[in-house]
Amino acid sequence: MNINGQHHRAVMWNVAHRCPRWINQRELPFNIQWRESDDPEVVALAIESMEVRGAPSIGAFAALGLALAWRKGEDAFHQYWLPRFRRTRPTAVNLFHACDNMEQAARNHEDMVAVAMAYADAEVQRNQAMGEHLAPRLAVGERRILTHCNAGWLAAVDWGTALSGIYQLQRQGETPKVWVDETRPRLQGARLTAWELLQEGVDCRLQADVAAAWMMACGQVDAIVTGADRIAANGDTANKIGTYALALAAKAHGIPFYIAAPRSTMDAHCPDGRSIPIEQRDEQEVTHAQGLDALGATHTLRIASLGVAANNPAFDVTPYDYITAIVCEDGEWLPER
């Protein structure tokens, strides 16, 4: 999608420099910082530190990183780099899917760069198809769509998952109005989704996450759509912490609640939500916040009382019963029942 009117992808292979290129999402929206490295360790660290985040982007980026790691030799690739990348984040299954894919390609001695680039390209195709399936479902009421976290092109190489439907709706002239949950603690909504939507000219309003249920009670929300980090075989869905609270409120108010995710997010090995591991992240994400001062410099401030301990589960699990439909690249995805 666009930054200042120019097309970009969140992660890609820079053919000229023979290495991955990515936008550092930690610096957004205040600095547009593109990074490149020919060191697979830098790529792995960029996943861990969330310079690159969002399940589909993580998967594609890990594939590009493993294409780099292939240069370290076949033994190092299998014994060190595959486990290294698999350890970077525990919840998003796309990561493991991409690693499995690259492992298979390595066993077959395929062109690893071509395989990784094809993996990223396929992700983009899937997102566009997903948006086309999603848009008619979002074209309800006054098109007031609520979303949580960032399931946009930053999270998904290009187009996005949940936001792909909103971008399609916008291009069809439906002028959606988007309620953007700020998404504490890391504020992906305030920092990334708001920025993405403004860059595409989509009408949006930012709000504290806890305002969502109240906006539903006030009749101000026509549909809700989020992405997913992992979907169990029975349809239970792990996504950013706060998704479950939204789904509870949507059910109470009879508002359709959609999950948008490619098939690479479905994990057939997870029978249900209880078997999805939930990442606990650093307490500092809750006790500190990063932002821009009046002079345009970025700082980190402590926002919580000194000495307080914090609980920081990064994801939650929404039971399938609370989900109106899971939309993937082929249309509605139905769990094994």
Added chain:
Amino acid sequence: MNINGQHHRAVMWNVAHRCPRWINQRELPFNIQWRESDDPEVVALAIESMEVRGAPSIGAFAALGLALAWRKGEDAFHQYWLPRFRRTRPTAVNLFHACDNMEQAARNHEDMVAVAMAYADAEVQRNQAMGEHLAPRLAVGERRILTHCNAGWLAAVDWGTALSGIYQLQRQGETPKVWVDETRPRLQGARLTAWELLQEGVDCRLQADVAAAWMMACGQVDAIVTGADRIAANGDTANKIGTYALALAAKAHGIPFYIAAPRSTMDAHCPDGRSIPIEQRDEQEVTHAQGLDALGATHTLRIASLGVAANNPAFDVTPYDYITAIVCEDGEWLPER
């Protein structure tokens, strides 16, 4: 309650200086700043800017401010100062209750300072009684109590409303473990409740507001208690934005959800929640955050993407059906049905 082991009240009359004294809650927890003024306009501004916040503290503080305003003469008091104070905040009914009380005292030419001090004292007595009624209800399971916003002594002159029950539990040796919702956008949980609880030695964990529903799903919450800003005749309760989402989740998980509030919060003139006005506050509360840098100085940073508009309802309304019990100074309060 205590700051560094010494007893304080959030608002009081300084007898020696013949004026109100208050702790500037905007500066907490990083600076402990006590303020005094003999200018009623400064008191009114301190309510508007939330230097003093929390429905019972606002009521007592307005009474102290009107005791000052009485010196401006009887005409000015009735024609200018009473309307001035009534305009400071729209949602908390205690404010109007205190203003009515001071208006009556003025009509009777009572000792206005004595009336205001008695009003604040009575608030403290009520809070202590409320805590005694609340504590046995919170002594359930493993005493893991979740609270939202700040319904502690800062909000309620002394003891607090919701936190009064937790402080009583702690003094009874029950060692509650408190989940503190950070309470976006103004972070009263992270800044005030966490600070209050740590000062009293209560075990607590801070979390993003949206983690609450997930902690309930994980079986980690035994009871929930919050304060209230206004309670309609039918029991519908206005409180900090986010309370409604908590109540929805509590109901879904069968977890008791208590409101703690003095009778001065009940508004017999409001038949139900729809007639409670909901304050919309400044967008900057959502787009900016205040905190402490590594050198110990406080700053305000922009945390949201530039140019994004924000929706900032300060309160929401929880229907009485979602409330297990409303506990006041006399025990359970029952609405007219």
